[in-house]
Amino acid sequence: xxxxxxxxxxxxxxxxxxxxxxxxxxxxxxxxxxxxxxxxxxxxxxxxxxxxxxxxxxxxxxxxxxxxxxxxxxxxxxxxxxxxxxxxxxxxxxxxxxxxxxxxxx
Amino acid sequence: xxxxxxxxxxxxxxxxxxxxxxxxxxxxxxxxxxxxxxxxxxxxxxxxxxxxxxxxxxxxxxxxxxxxxxxxxxxxxxxxxxxxxxxxxxxxxxxxxxxxxxxxxxxxxxxxxxxxxxxxxxxxxxxxxxxxxxxxxxxxxxxxxxxxxxxxxxxxxxxxxxxxxxxxxxxxxxxxxxxxxxxxxxxxxxxxxxxxxxxxxxxxxxxxxxxxxxxxxxxxxxxxxxxxxxxxxxxxxxxxxxxxxxxxxxxxxxxxxxxxxxxxxxxxxxxxxxxxxxxxxxxxxxxxxxxxxxxxxxxxxxxxxxxxxxxxxxxxxxxxxxxxxxxxxxxxxxxxxxxxxxxxx
Numbered sequence: 461x462x463x464x465x466x467x468x469x470x471x472x473x474x475x476x477x478x479x480x481x482x483x484x485x486x487x488x489x490x491x492x493x494x495x496x497x498x499x500x501x502x503x504x505x506x507x508x509x510x511x512x513x514x515x516x517x518x519x520x521x522x523x524x525x526x527x528x529x530x531x532x533x534x535x536x537x538x539x540x541x542x543x544x545x546x547x548x549x550x551x552x553x554x555x556x557x558x559x560x561x562x563x564x565x566x
Numbered sequence: 567x568x569x570x571x572x573x574x575x576x577x578x579x580x581x582x583x584x585x586x587x588x589x590x591x592x593x594x595x596x597x598x599x600x601x602x603x604x605x606x607x608x609x610x611x612x613x614x615x616x617x618x619x620x621x622x623x624x625x626x627x628x629x630x631x632x633x634x635x636x637x638x639x640x641x642x643x644x645x646x647x648x649x650x651x652x653x654x655x656x657x658x659x660x661x662x663x664x665x666x667x668x669x670x671x672x673x674x675x676x677x678x679x680x681x682x683x684x685x686x687x688x689x690x691x692x693x694x695x696x697x698x699x700x701x702x703x704x705x706x707x708x709x710x711x712x713x714x715x716x717x718x719x720x721x722x723x724x725x726x727x728x729x730x731x732x733x734x735x736x737x738x739x740x741x742x743x744x745x746x747x748x749x750x751x752x753x754x755x756x757x758x759x760x761x762x763x764x765x766x767x768x769x770x771x772x773x774x775x776x777x778x779x780x781x782x783x784x785x786x787x788x789x790x791x792x793x794x795x796x797x798x799x800x801x802x803x804x805x806x807x808x809x810x811x812x813x814x815x816x817x818x819x820x821x822x823x824x825x826x827x828x829x830x831x832x833x834x835x836x837x838x839x840x841x842x843x844x845x846x847x848x849x850x851x852x853x854x855x856x857x858x859x860x861x862x863x864x865x866x867x868x869x870x871x872x873x874x875x876x877x878x879x880x881x882x883x884x885x886x887x888x889x890x891x892x893x894x895x896x897x898x899x900x901x902x903x904x905x906x907x908x909x910x911x
Binding site: 499500503505506507529530532533534536540563564566 | 614615618696698699730731732753754755757759783785802818819821822
């Protein structure tokens with residue numbers, strides 16, 4: 461189990477419980493967190509679960525794989541801390557993770 | 567006017583469910599034509615997750631999206647369906663009656679079909695270029711923002727900004743380069759997903775100063791009345807800059823849209839087509855909806871559900887295509903008649 465905090469474009473913060481082995485994207489959908497569309501259902505094929513990871517956390521999560529980096533090309537307003545939340549796996553190591561959802565999903 | 571293509575069944579969408587519909591219809595002697603906007607069969611399986619393993623296809627502990635499509639193509643081979651790729655259905659006109667339906671369907675490529683039954687197996691809708699979420703972009707589309715160019719000549723002498731880093735972006739860069747006044751390619755990073763030979767050709771043009779490569783992202787469009795004068799952009803350092811251009815071609819992948827099917831007079835519920843679970847027929851007799859695009863109580867968007875749906879839809883379709891023939895239920899394991907159709911005897 462891990463606690464994940466989602467901050468939306470208006471600055472509203474929601475902290476929810478995430479199950480080990482699930483993804484940050486699935487956690488958002490399960491908890492009705494707005495701002496994540498996940499059009500492709502987690503296949504790393506659409507870039508509509510784009511999030512900005514809080515500075516300190518970005519390095520801890522490890523580098524995105526090539527496939528994710530390629531798919532981020534389809535996202536809007538990509539920043540150095542951009543990730544696709546379907547590619548971030550939940551474990552106790554990410555307890556306390558904070559991500560911000562963008563103004564718009566591509 | 568082009569020649570009318572007559573068919574028993576017209577299947578809209580060549581994803582796994584559309585492909586298997588060919589099989590179930592074929593066993594009942596119903597011939598099929600399929601239309602798909604993609605240049606290949608398989609729909610989402612082939613476009614979104616060709617390499618991804620699927621674990622819930624009965625009889626396959628694991629099969630990839632492409633593997634499933636390849637097998638389905640082999641399975642329906644005996645029924646020699648005709649495929650119409652790279653086309654989208656547009657208008658549907660009812661020219662028959664409720665008891666003997668007949669439909670005239672046209673595509674955006676100008677083809678005209680006359681079908682006794684229509685099966686909509688369009689999944690999440692047709693794949694269309696994704697519109698970047700930039701304010702006011704729709705007012706420029708078709709005038710100075712394009713997602714594809716039908717007449718290359720119309721681009722002669724223009725300053726063209728291409729945004730993206732995949733094969734579409736690189737192909738258009740290379741194809742339009744000889745015609746354009748200047749080609750500018752902008753991508754968010756100096757790393758491209760496109761075929762290496764295209765990337766090398768682009769880099770060579772940049773080295774020879776015959777085109778420009780800019781690392782950055784588009785943030786706004788500038789211009790008036792649909793005519794661009796340029797775009798605002800920002801670099802990875804966050805610094806803003808402007809690029810002058812007459813045309814922008816953005817390539818941000820594909821998204822799924824219901825498209826013209828929405829105007830066919832079908833009942834719709836949140837972009838899905840309600841059907842009954844006995845025949846999967848829509849509110850319009852002779853038009854069926856199968857797979858992810860339909861909805862009914864308890865619906866699950868699973869490929870295996872779509873397979874079941876086409877088997878039942880085919881039974882009702884048979885009544886329209888062969889109103890005078892009695893349908894005998896048969897198994898492929900034991901019926902010599904079915905085995906003959908499958909070419910196994």
